[in-house]
Amino acid sequence: MPTSQLEQHLATIESTDFRARVGLASRLDHYVRLIRTYPPFQSANEVLGHHPDLYTRAFDKACAALLTDTPEPFAHPNEDVLCAYLLLLQPNPVLGPQFAKRVLEHATRLGWAARIAKAVVLYQVAKEAESRKCVEDVRRHTLAPTHLSERTIYEPPAAVIAGAQAADILVAMTPSTHVRDEPQPGPSRRDMIRRLQDARPSADVLAAFAS
Amino acid sequence: MSPDFDRFLLSCSHERIVTLKDGRLLPTLLRPEGHHAQLKASRDIHRSCEGPLGPARFRRLSFTYNCFGMVLANRQCWVEPAPDCDIDSLLTSAGYRRHVRVGDVVSGDVVLYRAQDGAYVHIGLVLSATRDPAHATMKFEVLSKWGQDGEYIHQANDVPLLLGTPREYWTDTHANEPA
Numbered sequence: 001m002p003t004s005q006l007e008q009h010l011a012t013i014e015s016t017d018f019r020a021r022v023g024l025a026s027r028l029d030h031y032v033r034l035i036r037t038y039p040p041f042q043s044a045n046e047v048l049g050h051h052p053d054l055y056t057r058a059f060d061k062a063c064a065a066l067l068t069d070t071p072e073p074f075a076h077p078n079e080d081v082l083c084a085y086l087l088l089l090q091p092n093p094v095l096g097p098q099f100a101k102r103v104l105e106h107a108t109r110l111g112w113a114a115r116i117a118k119a120v121v122l123y124q125v126a127k128e129a130e131s132r133k134c135v136e137d138v139r140r141h142t143l144a145p146t147h148l149s150e151r152t153i154y155e156p157p158a159a160v161i162a163g164a165q166a167a168d169i170l171v172a173m174t175p176s177t178h179v180r181d182e183p184q185p186g187p188s189r190r191d192m193i194r195r196l197q198d199a200r201p202s203a204d205v206l207a208a209f210a211s
Numbered sequence: 212m213s214p215d216f217d218r219f220l221l222s223c224s225h226e227r228i229v230t231l232k233d234g235r236l237l238p239t240l241l242r243p244e245g246h247h248a249q250l251k252a253s254r255d256i257h258r259s260c261e262g263p264l265g266p267a268r269f270r271r272l273s274f275t276y277n278c279f280g281m282v283l284a285n286r287q288c289w290v291e292p293a294p295d296c297d298i299d300s301l302l303t304s305a306g307y308r309r310h311v312r313v314g315d316v317v318s319g320d321v322v323l324y325r326a327q328d329g330a331y332v333h334i335g336l337v338l339s340a341t342r343d344p345a346h347a348t349m350k351f352e353v354l355s356k357w358g359q360d361g362e363y364i365h366q367a368n369d370v371p372l373l374l375g376t377p378r379e380y381w382t383d384t385h386a387n388e389p390a
Contacts, residue, residue, distance in 0.1 A: 020256040023253065023358050023359050024373045024374060025332075025373075026278050026358050027332070028291055070246075073243055074245060075242065075245050075246070077248070
C-alpha cells in the first residue's frame with residue numbers, strides 16, 4: 001500500500017503540473033519553497049519518513065529520470081524533477097549523496113539541477129564531518145565570492161567546477177561504507193592541479209638545457 | 212527538512228558576478244538553453260493565457276534568463292538576488308528610483324511584484340501607461356519573463372498567481388534630465 005502511494009506521488013511529481021508550478025520561480029529560495037510546498041512532494045516525503053525502506057524505490061525512479069536522453073548542450077529535460085528527487089532523497093545518508101554524486105557526474109549537461117546537487121553534497125559532507133571548520137573550508141575552497149569574481153567568461157560553468165570539487169570532497173571524506181559500490185577514486189582534480197603547479201624541472205633537466 | 216540545509220543551499224547559488232551601475236556586485240547564473248521539445252512544453256503550459264481572448268501575448272522563449280535577468284542584465288543571464296537581498300538597494304544600485312505616484316509612471320519604467328508575504332518575486336518592464344478615466348486608475352501594459360518560461364506582454368495584473376501582484380513602480384529617469 002505505501003509503495004503504491006509513493007509511486008502515485010512520484011508520478012505526480014514527474015507530471016506537467018509540477019513543472020508548470022516550479023517553472024515560474026525566478027529565485028532559488030522561491031523555487032525550493034514551491035517544490036517543498038507541492039502537496040505530492042510533501043506526501044511522498046511523509047511516506048518515506050514512515051517507510052525508510054522505500055527510499056531505494058525513489059532512488060531507482062530518480063536514476064531513471066536522470067538517465068533520460070539529453071541532447072547536448074541543452075538543459076536536462078527532467079531538471080525540475082531531479083531537483084525534487086534531490087530534495088526528497090537528501091535525508092537519506094546513503095542514497096542522498098549517492099544520487100547527488102550521480103547528478104554531478106552529469107553536471108556538464110545540467111545547470112539548475114547541478115547547483116542543488118552540489119549543495120546537497122556539500123551539506124552532506126559538512127554534516128558527516130560534524131565540524132564547523134569543514135563547512136568553512138568547503139565554502140572557502142569552492143564558493144568564496146572573491147574566488148568567483150576572478151573567473152572569466154571563458155571558464156567552464158562554475159557549477160561544474162564546484163560540483164566536481166564537491167564530488168572529490170565527498171569521495172575523500174565520506175566513510176567508505178557509503179561508497180562501497182563505487183570504484184576507488186583516483187587523484188582528485190585539486191590534487192592533479194596542485195601536482196601540475198608543483199611540477200618544476202629538476203636540476204638535471206635544467207643543466208641539460210643549459211648545456 | 213532542516214532550515215540549516217536551506218540556508219546552505221542558498222549560499223551555493225552563485226556562479227557569475229556582474230557589476231551594477233554603482234559598482235555593486237550582483238550574482239548571476241549561466242543556464243543551458245532548453246531543447247526544442249522542452250521549450251514547446253514550456254509554452255504549452257501557458258497556451259491558455261495566449262490568443263486574441265487571452266490576457267497575455269507571447270513574445271519569446273528561452274531558459275537562459277529570468278525576469279530579473281531581462282530587466283537588470285539585458286537578457287544575458289539568469290539573475291538571482293539572494294533571499295536576504297534588499298531589493299530597494301539593488302534597484303537603487305542599478306540606477307532606479309521609486310515612483311511615489313503611480314500617475315508618474317511612463318514607458319520603460321519597472322514594475323515590481325510581491326507575494327502576499329511581501330517578498331519580491333517578479334519584475335517587469337512597463338511598455339505603456341494609459342489613464343483610465345472611467346475607473347480613475349492607470350492601465351499598464353507590461354513585458355515580463357515568467358520564471359524560466361516565456362516572455363509575455365500583458366496587463367500588469369494578468370500574471371500567474373505565483374508571480375504575485377504589482378506593488379511598486381521604479382524609474383531610471385531623473386527629474387533634472389532635459390525633456
